[in-house]
Amino acid sequence: MNELEITHEFGYKNNPNSQDFIELHHFNLEREFVQLNSFENIEEIFQAYNAYMFFYHNLRRYGSLNYMTPSEFSKMFEINSDTYFNSKTIFVKK
Known part of the structure; x- marks a missing residue:
């Protein structure tokens, strides 16, 4: 690590x-991906999950990010400062 x-x-x-x-990510994943799909095999799950994650990070806009996508938001901080956004943080419950 x-x-x-x-x-x-x-x-x-x-x-x-x-x-x-x-927590919001897990809620959205359950509501927008898991509940709306059924799969025949693990390969279908993998392909659909990758497509959903591309949508989630690159196309879906968020009010909390001033209606930017997470990718747009991240790039904004890469250009301006690396002190506000760290893409290598893992959140773990105690």
């Missing part, structure tokens, strides 16, 4: 607000 410069950020157990962004 250290070699890849990945850091852990711990949330509090039974406190979804401490990790609200990842």
